Amino acid sequence: MLRTGTEYLESLRDGRVVYLGGERIEDVTTHPAFRNAARTIAEFYDAKADPARRDVMAYEEDGELFSMYYKRATSAGDLAARTRCHRELAELSYGFLGRSPDYIASFVTGMSILPGFFEERAENLTAFYEHMRKTDMYAAHAIVSPQGSRDASAYQQANYENPSCRVVAETDEGVIVSGMKMLATGGVLADEIWVGNILPLSPEAQAESITFSMPVATPGLSLWSRKSYEREAVSEFEAPMAARFDETDAMVLFENVLVPWERVFVHNDPMRSRGLYIQTPAHSYGNHHSNVRFAVKLQLLVGLASRVAQANGAHKVPAVAETLGRLAAMEALIDAVIAGQIQACEEWPVPGYVTYNRRMMYAGLNWGVESYSAIIDTVRTLCGGGVLQMPADGTIAQNPELFEKFRTYWHSPNGSALDRMKLFKLAWDLVGSEFAGRHQQYEKFFPGASFIVRGHSFREAPWDRFHAMVDGILDRMELPGPVAGVPEAAE
Ligand SMILES: Cc1cc2nc3c(=O)[nH]c(=O)nc-3n(C[C@H](O)[C@H](O)[C@H](O)COP(=O)(O)OP(=O)(O)OC[C@H]3O[C@@H](n4cnc5c(N)ncnc54)[C@H](O)[C@@H]3O)c2cc1C
Secondary structure, eight states: OOOOHHHHHHHTOSOOOEEETTEEESOTTTSTTTHHHHHHHHHHHHHHHOGGGHHHHEEEETTEEEEGGGOOOSSHHHHHHHHHHHHHHHHHTTTOOTTOHHHHHHHHHHHHTOGGGGGGGHHHHHHHHHHHHHHTOOEEEEOBOOGGGOOHHHHHSTTOOOOBOEEEEEOSSEEEEEEEEBOOTTGGGOSEEEEOOSSOOOTTOTGGGOEEEEESSOTTEEEEEOOOHHHHHOSTTTOTTHHHHOOOOEEEEEEEEEEEGGGEEEOSOHHHHHHHHHSSTHHHHHHHHHHHHHHHHHHHHHHHHHHHHHHTTOTTSHHHHHHHHHHHHHHHHHHHHHHHHHHTOEEOSSTTOEEOOHHHHHHHHHHHHHHHHHHHHHHHHHHTTGGGSSOSSGGGGGOHHHHHHHHHHSOBTTBOHHHHHHHHHHHHHHHTSHHHHHHHHHHHHTTSOHHHHHHHHHHHSOHHHHHHHHHHHHHHOOOSSOOTTSOGGGO
16 A cells, blocks of 8 residues: 555544643644644655656555565565665655654564564564555654663662563553653654664563564553754744754653554564564665665755855865865765665575675664764864854845845855855754754664664674685794794694
8 A cells, every 4th residue: 555645644643642841742743843744754655655656666566556665675676676765765855854654664574574583473573564564654663772771780779660661461462561662763753663672682681672563542652752843943944954854753651551462573582672683684674774865865965065165155165175075975985885785685584585785784874873973064164154144034034124234245156145044044954953963863873872883793794704814814924944942843
């Protein structure tokens, strides 16, 4: 099924419990904190359902249409088709939706290639994958335990309650879970929340190892949103990115929530709870999406950097042109890393299926985590003080006398005053606003802290091959003669 934006918006009016500070949000599709973001997701669905884009956005199986990102790849061509779909979808939001509907869907699609990994719960996972693609579901995920749950010694103290989501009881119908998980980006706008563990758990953390998915509108489940940047954006003129693309982040609280057995994918198994991301193609499919999204975001930033340099009249200065060339080279590099993941795809984890090259995917992920702040800083440097030299807001246009002066004194040979005001407002929303700051934090942490991301590259590296090269040189390095004082046989 390919659902439309209208159908998506309709489904959000389901009684979900969302808190913004002390306020309970009744309808996220109309509330000024979330309505534009909801419309942005609706536009995503409309673009995907557009018959003119069908070849890119969908595939057919047994006479039914499904979103392309549910396709399980059996060839490099299939992977390329998935990539193209991710790219065109990311372009709708300039790469500023990290957890768009194609993100978690890709994780679950990757898992569905190896249902046997889930042993006695394999059917649950397969049924969930089928349900997701048949309903064209938007799932968010919360797969990190809150910071208050990481100090095991605290549990020894009297009255310290572990705040992490865990199983507190089992019934014939399912498990009862209580506690919190972080940090569901897009959760406020999603149909379901996938809950699990991306960080390794200790063997004793049996109750926390629960992995499941539940509709957002489930009794006992509430979302605690951070501050809304959309609400503070005022209009698209004042903050063009925050006004449309504030995808939301929320803590997820479970208070005695019943999770039916058929929605449980891992239970009492800390190793499997984390392993499902890296021992199935989940990480490869899901994080390839992140690489593609990052590349699109970088294209916007490179374009902005150049436009700002033009507006400031600095673009012909050799040092500035060199900076722009460096940014453009970075953009080409991540595109090459994406193409490489397809060209060097792996037949894994079972014969007949292929996945994006995992080492290259992790390399792209790490590169993004390490580079984003530096890229933003470069664009910021090019902006100079222009971002803070404009009148406070667009109401300047309502005062003819002031507006005339603005037009006279703020223009430059490279653009009118109003054009410059618009450009620098966009620039501020990408490098300096609270929305921009959130994105710096997002790119640093969305796949886990950097030491976790580098740990994936460490795990997957072919150390035997690397060591063999070093050892081959060492083997050739013979002393020119016998070692003094040591019999030749003992050397
Ligand atoms: C904007 C945003 C959106 C997010 N969206 C999601 C989402 O949709 N779903 C989801 O599940 N999670 C999401 N996350 C959460 C993210 O997964 C976590 O923030 C991330 O795992 C890091 O955990 P933490 O914030 O508790 O930081 P910590 O783990 O507390 O790390 C804080 C700092 O300490 C350092 N540190 C801690 N321990 C070590 C160590 N052992 N060795 C070296 N350094 C260490 C880290 O490198 C980091 O610099 C999001 C985060 C952000 C910022």
